[in-house]
Amino acid sequence: MAYAAAATPRPILSLQKSGAAYPTAYPLPPVRQNLPDDYERWYTEASATNRMLLSLRSGIPKEVNWALERMCRLSNNDQFVLKNIIGLTDALVEWPEWYIARGVDLCHLDSMFSMPSSLSRQKRHALEAIFILRNASLTEPNAQFLATHTRTLHMIRKALHRIKADSDTNSEFLLHVVDLAYSVISCLSIDQQQPGGIFSTASLIEPLERIVETSNDRALIITVLRTLTLIISNPKNVSYNTTTSPALHASIRYLPLLSDTPLVSSCLDHIYAHISHAPMVKSFLLLPSMPGLLKVLVTLLLREQQEELETVDLLPEPPKTAPAIVTVRQQCEPTPEELDRIANLAEPERSYEWMRSLFMSSDAEEVTQVEFWSLYRDTFSPRTDVQPLLSAADVIKNVTQVFPTAQAMVLPGQPQRFVIRGIVRKMVDVTKERFKCHWNRSTCTSVTFTSSGTLWTHVLEHLSADDATTTACQWGSCPYTALSSSALKFHCTTHIPSPEPPKRHPSQMENITLPLTPYPHPSATPTKRPIPPPPDPQLVFPQPSADPPSTSLTALLIIRVLFRASFASTDAAPRADEEHFGFPGVVEEDTEEEMRDVMEDEMSREKGRKAFTGVRNLIQEVRVRDPALMAWIGEIIDVSLDEKATNV
Numbered sequence: 001m002a003y004a005a006a007a008t009p010r011p012i013l014s015l016q017k018s019g020a021a022y023p024t025a026y027p028l029p030p031v032r033q034n035l036p037d038d039y040e041r042w043y044t045e046a047s048a049t050n051r052m053l054l055s056l057r058s059g060i061p062k063e064v065n066w067a068l069e070r071m072c073r074l075s076n077n078d079q080f081v082l083k084n085i086i087g088l089t090d091a092l093v094e095w096p097e098w099y100i101a102r103g104v105d106l107c108h109l110d111s112m113f114s115m116p117s118s119l120s121r122q123k124r125h126a127l128e129a130i131f132i133l134r135n136a137s138l139t140e141p142n143a144q145f146l147a148t149h150t151r152t153l154h155m156i157r158k159a160l161h162r163i164k165a166d167s168d169t170n171s172e173f174l175l176h177v178v179d180l181a182y183s184v185i186s187c188l189s190i191d192q193q194q195p196g197g198i199f200s201t202a203s204l205i206e207p208l209e210r211i212v213e214t215s216n217d218r219a220l221i222i223t224v225l226r227t228l229t230l231i232i233s234n235p236k237n238v239s240y241n242t243t244t245s246p247a248l249h250a251s252i253r254y255l256p257l258l259s260d261t262p263l264v265s266s267c268l269d270h271i272y273a274h275i276s277h278a279p280m281v282k283s284f285l286l287l288p289s290m291p292g293l294l295k296v297l298v299t300l301l302l303r304e305q306q307e308e309l310e311t312v313d314l315l316p317e318p319p320k321t322a323p324a325i326v327t328v329r330q331q332c333e334p335t336p337e338e339l340d341r342i343a344n345l346a347e348p349e350r351s352y353e354w355m356r357s358l359f360m361s362s363d364a365e366e367v368t369q370v371e372f373w374s375l376y377r378d379t380f381s382p383r384t385d386v387q388p389l390l391s392a393a394d395v396i397k398n399v400t401q402v403f404p405t406a407q408a409m410v411l412p413g414q415p416q417r418f419v420i421r422g423i424v425r426k427m428v429d430v431t432k433e434r435f436k437c438h439w440n441r442s443t444c445t446s447v448t449f450t451s452s453g454t455l456w457t458h459v460l461e462h463l464s465a466d467d468a469t470t471t472a473c474q475w476g477s478c479p480y481t482a483l484s485s486s487a488l489k490f491h492c493t494t495h496i497p498s499p500e501p502p503k504r505h506p507s508q509m510e511n512i513t514l515p516l517t518p519y520p521h522p523s524a525t526p527t528k529r530p531i532p533p534p535p536d537p538q539l540v541f542p543q544p545s546a547d548p549p550s551t552s553l554t555a556l557l558i559i560r561v562l563f564r565a566s567f568a569s570t571d572a573a574p575r576a577d578e579e580h581f582g583f584p585g586v587v588e589e590d591t592e593e594e595m596r597d598v599m600e601d602e603m604s605r606e607k608g609r610k611a612f613t614g615v616r617n618l619i620q621e622v623r624v625r626d627p628a629l630m631a632w633i634g635e636i637i638d639v640s641l642d643e644k645a646t647n648v
């Protein structure tokens, strides 16, 4: 038991302390330096005298218990390599073997009453041992080793055939066995899985299907479906692939549990493994549950798709607009009468009045001194007979008398600018058209007026100039005929626009959207201009924002396979009948079986087509980011649309 002594650090330390047990040349054991638990050398030591193996083999319940508990933790560690500890796998397999051969029956007998402690302990050991093997098989080297370990393979086969998932213990035991089987089968070649090979997987189909059919343990169902998918994906096992498979029906039954992604993923993989075998598709289409399955698959796609709103500008740039009411602003000019009055005033009063009539205060704006002086000079120089002109300096200086915030200043720069800051020319709205005279059927040549008052004065001139006996209104195309000239005058007020522009209707836009093609604005014939683009030329629509998850892709693949089978054109050689000669060289045997096959083909396609027509509205909502996959969806919608049309 030298190793056992070395495995536990305490005796060594005590011997070292005494200083007499070891010769000085004896290598000291490595000093333990913060080594994480489970990584200590003595647990994973590749030796037939491994501490855990010896404990397991000892048969002493306490030792076995210690070893199994220790390995339950270690088995999750990549340092735990079964192959390295010779004899460990055999020692572990003994416990599950006992449970399969005897334990399951003993536990079943005692299930009504409290179990004897020894049996309870043995049962726990069996569960722990299979759990350790299952955990270990998750790493590649262990799985490959177990795939060659005949005793383990026998144990798996026996367990699946003998143990029924009728209790919690059995379900747990089977769960580990099936997981172990999955790892082992993944490491076997197709030939090794043949009946004559190392591990015949075909014989496992029946017990596994029975488990799926009878168990209500979700974890067990997922694991078994996954393992069955692996087995029937083997081309040599294709003959076991039937539409009567309980696992297939279970997959279809569990698929609507869409929120359970692991379960849905296993079901989808299993269904796909079935229908990826071409001859299966025909009978699959004839299943009564097929239309419902198709609907669930499309619902899954819709549920898992992620969308965001995408905005597309229809125009390269925003549309051009123009104000709805054209207002023309002009610099204010005093009337000749006003100018006469100002010209006769004495200076500096004259310059003050002149400024008040032409300028207004505006902090942010300015007028150049040259412009200001020239305007004064040009206005009054023809009238020097009345009042002599002031000097330029005086006129500019007087600005502050009228506009206290204004100031003459020199702005630095090249060249310097001499300005009066704080004043601006008065502007007046001269809105064309609104105050235009339309008398004499719109032939009046008078200028456009600036206000309704001046227009009315002008219209009154027309009325008084016209013959007093004329009572027909001459405004534009107005058909009004008054009884008297006073009534006509009264009527004419209706043609005078209001001083303020009419109020805009709330629904009317502030601006006019102009056409994209060049067209004059404003134009005399606005109704003839090309149609403008929409005022808000943006298109907003949902777009997939992420690629679909793998479950959606498998669902889409299943839909695609079913679709191709339903809408496939018959590529069989034309058969001879009353209207056809048949295909040359093909010897036709109109056996009853062949005829039945043809009928069945047609029936399955018809059923498939009906199912796709039924889900067309749902499929229209499906959006996939990948253009190739989206083309599949488009094809389904197009073809099922045609189908619907022909059915109608």
Ligand SMILES: [Zn+2]
Pocket: 437, 438, 439, 444, 445, 446, 458, 459, 462
């Ligand atoms: Zn007129």
Ligand SMILES: [Zn+2]
Pocket: 473, 474, 475, 478, 479, 480, 491, 492, 495
């Ligand atoms: Zn009129």
